[in-house]
Amino acid sequence: MGVLFDECARRHTATTVRLDRPFDIAPDGGSTYAVDELAELVRTAAGWLAAAGAGRGDRVAIVKDNHWDYDLLACAAVRVGAIPAQISAHLSTAALEQLLKRLDAAVLVTSGGVAASCAEDGLDLVSAARATLLLDGYAPGALSLDDVRxxxxxxxxxRPDDDPLVINHTSGTTGVPKLVAHSTRTIIGQLARFESTRMPRIGVRPDDTVVNASSYAHGRTFCWTAVALSMAPRDLVILSRPEPDLADPMLRAHPPTIVEALPAAYVGFRPLTERLDNPFRRVRLFISTYDAVHPPTVRTFLNASAHRSPLWMQGWGQTETGPLTFRFHTRRSLTGVKGSSARHLGWPVPGRTRLRVVDPDTFEPVRRGHPGLVLARTAARCLDYPGESERWEAKRRGPWWNTGDIGVHHRDGHVSLLDREVDRTPQLSCLETEDVLEDRIPQAQECVVLGRTDEPPLPVVVTADGTLPTGAWRRAIRGLPTMQEPVPLTWEQVPRTGTGKVRRALLLEQLTGDTDRPGTGRWT
Incomplete structure (x- = not known):
């Protein structure tokens, strides 16, 4: 990864990269780059890191505003022999402080704005590493770019293929995120190499315009960077801000043929599909990761495409494992199927992943079609949780990895997800119920069902104005298990991770003052 951009430039890769705003590491560099220009930018950043003191085996923490230059900085760190640790600036200051303590980084790369925000909350970022490099502004004790140019x-x-290559963190829906270390062999050799295969219908073509709207601090985009550059589409369009009005001009100027986006970004982009110049008309492949997308959203985008047979590829996996299953949706598979669940996650990747469902108490296998704790076996499993190795060991059972999810392995081999173990409740599957509610409540942007220990589940309905007519709710719950009265909220009122996932424990605490959840939480 340290020479990825150099190698692509030597191959004369003709891809043009188009940004919705200039890079934070090159604010005067414009918004359009050729691959050789990106290679030069990575080399320049590698010089900065070396001057700041980063060397072979050192950890380099990167905490900044969301943009693809997270991955350029990571490649620069790899180039000097260091281990980049990409950490989202969206995290709470308390969580960020814990992760930086676990890292004990030689160099921290951050921005003046992030440093100032942390200082207001009592965290001195400048002292969080042996050297801190500010991408903009000045602070006592920190290096500025003028100092390292x-x-x-x-x-x-x-460095060896089995040594740590990159450190990312999990979404953090259940608390402080876990740091996850991957090697070249796991994240590149196992994941990126497989994804770079030119497969019919879903492979990247030389004439494609590929759009990515993601959280670039996460391992998915580090892997995606390797794939996207090696597959060499005509255009790569980077959206760093998920707001639809900000993304719309880029999407209309460069109509995509392939879109990969966070589930929350797809929800935000839905109004764009109703415009006369619908920017998704040329898309032949939609890709979603991180979390399942509810059926109404999938239908909206498949119907927005003018392509004869667009596909929606849904991947399920974890930061620790990469994708474990895949499922494809078509217009026909979703047409007229009200209440269908996106929790049907598809089938394990043939020859690459295996799944086993066990009893959470005894770890004995359960019969096909019965719910249990999902274990996964893959050569792409992460190396460790830096700073929490005992937690990693607790989730490893020989070659099997405890996902912490409750699911069902069906007789035909497909897997359906019911809940995270910490959220499971005997009354219903919170996740499947959310799918049904979103299908039945047209004005819902999102539905969240929160499990309670000794009470019926608490439903939250997210709408544009934070209101929900009583009649709409009564119609929606016909035939469903008993739940409490719903709490209507706006999108902004729901606490989320940097990838847009709902922080369920925090939301439950905000609404009830109670932090007690129905599951054990042993494997979060």
Missing amino acids: GQPAPAPRL
Whole structure:
């Protein structure tokens, strides 16, 4: 990854990268780049890191505003032999402080705005690493770009394929995120190499315009960067801000043929499909990761495409494992199927992943078609949880990995997800109930069902104005298990992770003052 952009430039990769705003590491560099220009930017950043003191085996923490230059900085760190740790600035200051303590980084790369925001909450970022490099502004004790400019990039320093390559973190829906270490063999050799295969219908073509709207601090985009550059589409369009009005001009100027976006970004982009110049008309492949997308959203985008047979590819996996299953949706598979569940996650990747469902108490296998704790087996499993190795060991059972999810392995081999173990409740599947409610409540942007220990589940309905007519709710719950009266909220009132996932424990605490959840939480 340290020489990825150099190698693509030597192959004369003709991809043009188009940004919705300039990089934070090159604010005067414009919004359009050729691959050789990106290679030069990575080399320049490698010189900065070397001048700041990053060397072979050191950890380099990256905490900044959301943009694809997270991955450029990571590649620069790899180039000097260091281990990049990409951490979202969306995290709470308390969570960020804990992760930085676990890392004990040699260099921290951040921005003046992030440092100032943390200072207001009592965290001195400048002292969180042996050296701190500010991408903008000045702070006592920190290095500025003026202090490190002009340092030539050292020659690439390769490290063994099984050594740590990159550190990312989980979404953090259940509390402080876990740091996850991957090697070249796991995240590149197992995941990126497989995804770079030119498969019919879903492979990237030379004439494609690929759009990504993601959280670039996460491992998915580090892997995606390797894939996207090696597949060499005509255009790569990077959306760093999920707001539909900000993304709309880029989407209309460069109508995509492939879109990968966070589930929350798809929800935000739905109003764009109703405009006369619908920017999704050329899309042949939609890709969603991180979390399942509810059926109404999938239908909206498939119907917005003018392509003869567009596909929606839904992947389920974890930061620790990469994708474990895939499922494809078509217009026909979703047409007229009200109440269908996106929790049908598809089938394990043939020859690459295996799944086993066990009793959560005894870990004995359960019969097909019965719910249990899902274990996964994959060569792409992460190396460790840095700073929490005992937690990693607790989730490893020989070659099997405890996902912490409750699911069903059906007789035909497909897997359906019921709930996270910490959220499971005997009355119903919270996740499947959410799918049904979203299908039945047209004005709902999102539905969240929160399990309670000794009470019926508490439903939350997210709408544009934070209101929900009583009649709409009464019609929606016909035939469903008993729940409490719904709490209508706006999108902004719901606490979320950097990837847009609902922080269920925090939401429950905000609404009830109660932090007690029905599951054990042993494997979060």
